[in-house]
Amino acid sequence: MRKKVFIIFATIVFGLFSFSQENSFSFEDLETMKDDTIKVNLLNKLAWELRENDSLARSFALEAKKISESTSFYKGLSTSLTRLGVLNKKKGDYKNAEEDYLKSLVIEEKLGNLYGIVRAKNQLSKIYQKIRNYNEALRYSSEAIVICQKLDNKELLGSIYGTIASIYFDVNSYDLALESHLESIKIREKLDDKKNLAKSYLNIGILYNILRKQEEGVLNLNKSKKLYEELNNKPSLAKVYIALGVNHVIKGELDNALMYYEKSLRIKDGFGLKNKEIILNNIGVIQEKKQSYNLAEKYYVESINLATKEGNELQLLDTFFNLGKLYRKRNYNKKALKYLEKSHELALKYNRDLDRLNIYMGMAEAHEHLGNYRKASLFNERHIILRDSIDTKYRAAEIIQSKYEKEKREYEILKKDLEISNEKTRSTISENKRKTTQLYALYGGVILMILLFSAIFYAYKSKKAKELAERSQKLEVQKNIELLKKQELKSIKAMIDGQESERKRIAQDLHDRLGSMLSMVKLNYKSIEDNIDKLKQENKEQYSQASSLLDEACNTVREIAHNMVSGVLTKFGLIAALEDLKNTIKGTNTFQLELITYGLDDRLENSLEMELYSIIQELIHNVIKHAKAEDVSVQLLKRVDSINLTVIDDGIGFDNSEEKLKSGIGLKSIASRVNALNGVFNIDTGKGNGTTINIDIPLQ
Template sequence: MSAEGRNYSVIKYLTPFQTLKNKEELAKVYKYMASAYSKNNQEDKSFEYYTKSKLKYLEAGNKEQSMEVTLDIAYLCSTQNHNLETAKKIIQEYIVFAKETGKDNLLANGYYNWATLLIEDNPNESKMFFKKALEHNNKAFNEKTYITINNNLGVLYNEMLQKPDSALYYFNKNLDLTIKTNDLNEICTNYINIAGCYYYKSEYNKAIEFLNKANELEINAYVDKTKSLIHNFLSINYEALGDYEKGYKNLYKHTQIQNKINEELQSIKVSELQIFYETKEKDLENKALKNQNSLLESKRKINLLVLFVLIGVLISIIIISLLTVKNAKKKQLIAEQEKLLEKQKLATTLKEHELQNIDLMLESQENERIKMANELHDNLGSMLATLKLNFQNLKRQKEGLIDEENKLYEKTDDLIEEAYQKVRDMAHLKNTGIIGNEGLVPAVKKMADKMSILNLLEINVIPFGLKDRLDNKLEVSLFRMIQELCTNIIKHAKASEVNIYLTQHNGTDINLIIEDNGIGFDPKAVKSSEGMGLKNIEKKVEQMGGTFSIDTIKNKGTTIIIDIPL
């Protein structure tokens, strides 16, 4: 069985254990599944389960294990250029935690991971932190950490400092140790690294010798990736020797393996989508059947009720339409005023005044929401309440009704009550008071519950570190940003899952990440629209001294990251 097959078997075996009640044991299950997904090149799934593991460890009160999982998340982030800064923040937090504990093994891990991030940008500083990691690891010796640090030091000397002889010193130390333990995966890694040193020394035959040794080993982790790398490296060395025939053969093998990896990933995605859509089709069929039966039953009993419902709906539509038209006219007037002001502004103050206009627009929108909520509650709500009272009086005056008529009155009373409650809910949904009274996190969670659609869209809210209330104006701004972004996802992304991460880092800044698994989009092609809009959100964040970034790939979802200092 291939390594990929074994990893799928691990995932399949562990999946039923996700119902464990013990939080720490469940955290371990999530961690093992994340590792298996990572080895199968499914970084998105790996990140999802590492995050679940971290949160479960925190719930279980095991902060040390939670921080260890955080390093795995940092590694995944570091493999993606757009998440490098996030990886640095995570590792810095881990080092602070390690210093607080005073444990050498934790400090060794922290310094090693930090040094890894600095290899390309600052090789000399990276070397210093690798040495510090070795010092701490020698005090609380861990063989795996020791081997990893030596490997990275070798890469640093060979690739960045152009000192292949110094690199060979560290690689050979590891080779002696891994041969004793018969760790085939590490032996293979060392052979490849040693071959790299001989390549830089222009000793191509020696490099080919070690690459062939690596290729002969029966490794069980990252098999396809490793084999692809070996054949690619062999083709480069043969080309350097002028043996183009062997160079081409190895390049062809490299391409074959890469195609195999891509096909397997595509097959996984297709299988997941097929299962998803088959499930959705069955759900839709069941719902359609239930609705059909319900309609047939209703037609026989509630002909009169339809009239009352239609009248209520018609009144609601008319009032909402009037309010919408009025709101649109006011927005149009504000837009015209903004355009007139922009023409009069000097080029040197354009940016400052543009940001001020955004604040005015947001304030106007908040006032309109409050006014609309009050109109719904005071006017339409009072009308429905009066209608309910009159209907109940009518029922009391009709004593001695037959059972069938009594049921009809009761059904009508229930529908009027339901319509009244819906109007109240609409009023409350538009009102920003929910933020002022309960805070940002409860407001976002309620919004997510209302926007989520059973079996079609799941919106998850994952807060971390938000223990105290923020400034009310900041909470309202963040809530409106989240609300606008989620609305855009519902309208355009065709996503089935949305994750909202709200994080407060040591009381110094707020990090907001909204990610979906939708169809993605081209940020450059986005046009301004009603509401806050992406461009206005970006400018608002900039005004607050923060940063705004969009990571989106066609058919692979979108991630929006907002960092705002407190």
């Protein structure tokens, strides 16, 4: 294992440099780390950072899954399943990826974690799209949209709209694909999310190419190109160059198209990228348009060979059609039909209506030139039926585009009106400031004149009059000082009275309860000291009694502390009181206390908060007294109709037999409180296995 750790370190030391700095861990220590939530989170983090290295990432994710299952750490288990889902999807193992994400979804729904639910549903949507189960893909993505809107997570919402657009594109619903792309772009433009905006502009540019809207297409593709150049993302630029090349071919600008294809080819060669077959096919199209048929055939054949090797069936669909069309043009009709039929098989497989439209026309022409007029008529009819269906979708897409452009223009007008309004407001504020300054200056002049007049007036006063005025002024000041002192004394007295009352209450508790108990302890020990030579049995009894009294004194101290903290609970609420308790535990260095809360933004009913705090305090006391734990996790979750409290420690555990549970005073007290709240109280423990206590309390 140590050798493996060093291999891992050598592989990822640069990629995880910042991660190591943040967490200050040594890969060599990973093996000796305790199997707890910290280790699970670290392993899941490593699995994500190393996702490009399948074997290493998978080993970390599997270990995180194993520990999470053994410790019932469901959040960590869900994350490890998500990591495995990513790795399986990258390998094309969609069946196992589906199982991983479905298991993760079940856990996230039980935990009520909305973000985790959206993440799982979005990934399931992508998997079902890959296996062409489009109904399920749309169902999961639509459900993800609804939940994501509740979360108000704009970045994730933009990603889901992009996924939906891709699904609609696959099923030839170009109007809905366009609408989803525009929604995604609208969100990402507001976020200024350059990376994902570049991707959206590229995808919608490709869609506009298909819809033969060249101007809209080149506009969006140039936006994508500019962003990828800023991001220095050369592989993605290669894709943009291909789309720009297609756009120029549609417009008949063949030399410009060829320039972009060659740029894309140079990037792919430089980075060792795949999918060069699409570029070879597109260059073949240009050579065909230039009537260099032999050269065009050469590029088509090279594209087919490379696409066959890479298993790129979608590219084979296009190139088979182009080669068949070329043979039809050269009057090699039997060869043409051979490749057109191959293209048609793939078009049916991948539901590519536009391709089928062109294929039917080519097949009709080939049969007509071969004298097969009946078959030619059949394919012409298929062409007409399919064309009418596609025209309907195009018109719907145009309506969507028109609506979007109208909304965009209205937004720009509103934006300009707002800017004009803001400018007027700023101008008004500036003018008001100027007038206010002038007014203050006038007031100042008047006051200055009054002061000057007063000074001249008092200069003519006699010395005696001045002394009387000064004496009168001093008396008035003294009177004000006396009034202030009296008021201050009243405030201080009230504060002291309040403090004194609190001191008396605490002193009374300490004297009447703790003091008397400790006095009894002192007497017992004094008795032992005075009679040390007496019977051993009697000494033992006195020691036992003293020990019992000490325990009771400790409980009393805890009750007094509870009385004191209840003020924090009443004033600031349960979460503040628990944070205060956490800080108190931290100061004792007894164990590490983790506090996780969810859904408690608003306060609960006061008596319920008091009961929950008392239960948690009693559970923490039991851990301190019996568990010998190093790590304790308190998880408090508010659901729609219940409160769930889970306390997990890694201590020594205890015998969970019924007799043992009944004999425990602390546990009986907790069970009584939970029962009074109509709740459910479960304990999962065993000697040496730590303890997990789960409490569910219904909300009225």
